[in-house]
Amino acid sequence: MLEIIIDRIKNSSHHRITFADYMDLVLYHPEQGYYSSGKVNIGSEGDFFTASSLGSDFGELLAEQFREMSEFLNNSDSFTLVEVGAGTGNLASDILNYLKQKHSNFYDQLNYIIIEESQALIKKQQDKLKGFDKITWTSWQDIPDNSITGCIFSNELIDAFPIHLVTKHNKQLKEIYVTWQDDQLKEKIEEISTTKLSDYFKLIDIDITKDNYPEDYRTEVNLKALGWLKLVSAKLKKGYLLTIDYGYSSAKYYHPQRYQGTLNCYHQHRHHHNPYVNLGQQDITAHVDFTALEKQGNLLGLETVGLTQQGLFLMALGLGDRLAELSNGNYSLPEILNRRDALHQLINPTGLGGFKVLIQSKKIKKNQPLKGLKENM
Numbered sequence: 390m391l392e393i394i395i396d397r398i399k400n401s402s403h404h405r406i407t408f409a410d411y412m413d414l415v416l417y418h419p420e421q422g423y424y425s426s427g428k429v430n431i432g433s434e435g436d437f438f439t440a441s442s443l444g445s446d447f448g449e450l451l452a453e454q455f456r457e458m459s460e461f462l463n464n465s466d467s468f469t470l471v472e473v474g475a476g477t478g479n480l481a482s483d484i485l486n487y488l489k490q491k492h493s494n495f496y497d498q499l500n501y502i503i504i505e506e507s508q509a510l511i512k513k514q515q516d517k518l519k520g521f522d523k524i525t526w527t528s529w530q531d532i533p534d535n536s537i538t539g540c541i542f543s544n545e546l547i548d549a550f551p552i553h554l555v556t557k558h559n560k561q562l563k564e565i566y567v568t569w570q571d572d573q574l575k576e577k578i579e580e581i582s583t584t585k586l587s588d589y590f591k592l593i594d595i596d597i598t599k600d601n602y603p604e605d606y607r608t609e610v611n612l613k614a615l616g617w618l619k620l621v622s623a624k625l626k627k628g629y630l631l632t633i634d635y636g637y638s639s640a641k642y643y644h645p646q647r648y649q650g651t652l653n654c655y656h657q658h659r660h661h662h663n664p665y666v667n668l669g670q671q672d673i674t675a676h677v678d679f680t681a682l683e684k685q686g687n688l689l690g691l692e693t694v695g696l697t698q699q700g701l702f703l704m705a706l707g708l709g710d711r712l713a714e715l716s717n718g719n720y721s722l723p724e725i726l727n728r729r730d731a732l733h734q735l736i737n738p739t740g741l742g743g744f745k746v747l748i749q750s751k752k753i754k755k756n757q758p759l760k761g762l763k764e765n766m
């Protein structure tokens with residue numbers, strides 16, 4: 390991996406690459422990248438875990454939300470669910486198993502599409518999901534514009550997109566690049582690589598060069614998220630876009646006190662802030678700016694239906710009833726303890742429960758209140 394990075398730096402025009410290019414290599418290089426090579430290890434024993442690692446409740450409650458969306462779409466023929474970045478395939482399996490058992494009419498009218506960047510993960514997903522004949526794996530290029538009626542959704546996808554690192558340097562917006570110097574990967578501050586970075590700050594109405602931001606304030610910009618939103622909204626004919634991830638509003642994300650940004654690395658369940666070690670062996674993420682998603686969405690014809698916290702979203706969809714059911718005498722004590730712990734983790738405001746759920750819609754005439762957004766933020 391290091392040779393690949395050095396090679397890319399040496400062949401670049403100024404012997405430097407943006408951090409976004411660096412992160413793209415270490416996570417998504419076809420042979421050596423953390424996700425593409427299959428070294429990614431999601432689960433309680435892995436580098437990190439996600440909501441669907443905790444059992445089927447998360448997927449089942451989400452499935453309830455999708456079923457309600459299909460009612461609001463009034464579409465008797467078909468409803469397409471597009472899951473982007475499906476990881477181990479656990480979530481798809483939980484959603485489809487539940488709908489097959491509990492809502493067979495909806496299950497019958499459902500098309501399930503997975504869009505996944507990592508070939509290694511596609512193999513894992515196909516293995517896990519071979520019992521379901523309604524799933525297709527495809528790419529955005531093969532989906533015509535304006536063709537999807539249903540819901541496009543993701544869980545912890547956007548935090549895994551390569552981000553640009555920017556900083557306030559001599560009172561100006563500058564970019565942090567990665568170079569190879571003295572036999573080491575080193576950061577270098579230079580002019581921004583694209584005016585899209587300054588446009589981004591205009592979009593969210595934040596100026597990190599102002600006096601209330603300290604010199605050397607550093608943070609991230611997820612330009613890929615905006616491009617992705619453009620692509621995805623063009624594919625949606627009518628329906629919803631549901632995004633779950635950890636993040637903040639722009640005002641909180643780019644608060645002057647958050648002067649070192651939100652970059653995090655995960656390796657063997659340990660969490661640190663050095664992206665220049667364990668190359669291709671560790672996950673690198675940054676929090677998501679939900680205001681940017683909303684504002685960019687508005688420009689693309691997506692209406693914000695609501696933004697809430699995952700804990701509130703899942704409670705509104707019935708997680709509280711599931712907790713109450715645990716005391717109905719049908720479970721053994723170890724089952725009760727394990728399940729209660731998993732359900733509590735899903736709603737814990739300092740953990741998964743504090744994640745954000747953003748629902749945007751396109752061409753829904755009058756947005757009816759969705760069940761999961763009852764406790765809108």
Ligand SMILES: C[S@@+](CC[C@H](N)C(=O)[O-])C[C@H]1O[C@@H](n2cnc3c(N)ncnc32)[C@H](O)[C@@H]1O
Pocket residue numbers: 424431439440441473474475476477480504505506507510543544545546549550
């Ligand atoms: C952090 S994992 C989350 C996996 C899963 N959604 C979950 O909740 O367990 C990120 C997933 O997104 C995939 N991914 C990253 N960038 C992608 C892209 N541009 N398009 C599709 N999938 C992508 C990764 O390969 C991986 O499957």
